[in-house]
Amino acid sequence: MLFIGLLVSLYIAYGAFQRQALTAGGAIWAVVVGTTLFGLGGGVPGLALVAFFLSSTALSRHRQAEKERRTGDLVEKGGQRDAYQVLANGGPAALFALLYGLSGQPAFYVGALSALAAATADTWATEIGLLSKSPPRHLLTFQEVPAGTSGAVSESGLWATLAGALFIGFLTALEPSEGALGRALVVTLGGLLGGTADSVIGAFLQEQRQCLSCGQATEQKRHACGGETLVIAGLPGCDNDAVNALATAWGGTAAAILWALLAR
Ligand SMILES: [Zn+2]
Structure with missing residues (x-):
């Protein structure tokens, strides 16, 4: 399974690199994450990773020029995902798959799937929320803020969070096993928790910068x-990727704990 995982990951990462969906560093880490998930988690986590990646890439290219116009130079990165983004979205799931491979505990398996559901929910929310007709509101101030502001939510972004979590949750139900529906629900819940945590952590912890020049x-x-820009609020070093990694890890951890409790 490790070898098949390596081949599938190499194929997808190379294709994504050629189409400029991943940087070279992003592609290398995508192979590591993909091989771990496929090799130690199995077909369904591997499939969930592919579903996350393809849907996110398609969504970020959907009306890309319009979204870039809307966010202006507020946010850091364009459509090409680098190593940090790959690790923030896929790293927690790969760690859960590694724990599952070492221990055989089903809760870690659910954690891996839920971390992917969280990454999907968050990415869908960002990409769809950027096209929201009404401006998002910040979670701390409830004031309307420009599209793309971290820690803000829009109505369409919240629906996209739910849709992304359900997408991965119910993809896991493709694997027929006892308790498959229950697992799909727990994975969906983990995705929702992780996806919403991203906005909450973004509002309270993420560093905010201001340009010294303009x-x-x-x-x-x-x-x-x-x-040059300077951190004016939030936790220095807690950038968008760190927020993403924390939220994804939280979605997986919450679902893994819930699954372990339910299985008792
Ligand atoms: Zn400036």
Whole structure:
């Protein structure tokens, strides 16, 4: 299974690199994450990873120019995912698959699937929320803020969170086994918890930067205008990728604990 996982991961990561969906570093880590998930988790976690990646890539390219216009130079990165983004989204799931491979505990298996559901829910929410007709509201102030602001939610973004979690949750039900429906529900719940945690952590912990040159608020370390930026609020170093990793890990952990409790 490890070897099949390696082949499938190499094939997809190379294709994604050629189509500029992944940077070279992103593609290398995608192979590591994919091989671990496929090799130690099996076909369904592997399939969930592929479903996450293909749906996220398609969504981020959907009306991409319009979304880039809407966020301006507020956020750091475009459509091409780098090593940090791959690890933030796929790393927790791969760790759960590794724990599952070492221990054989089904809760870790559910954790891996739920971490992927959380990554999917969050990515769908971001990509669809950016196209929301009404501007998002910040979770701390409830004020309307520009599209793309971390820690803000929009109505369409919340529906997308639910849809992304359900998508992966019910994909796992394709594997016929006892308790498959219950597992699908727990994975969906883990996805929802992780997807919403992303906005909450983004609102309370994520570093906020301001350009020293033009004064604009941004997530960029060096502003598009060329100016240096400085952390003015939040936890320094807690950037978008760190928030993503925390939220994804939380979605997987919550679902794994719930599954372990239910199985008693
Ligand atoms: Zn600037």
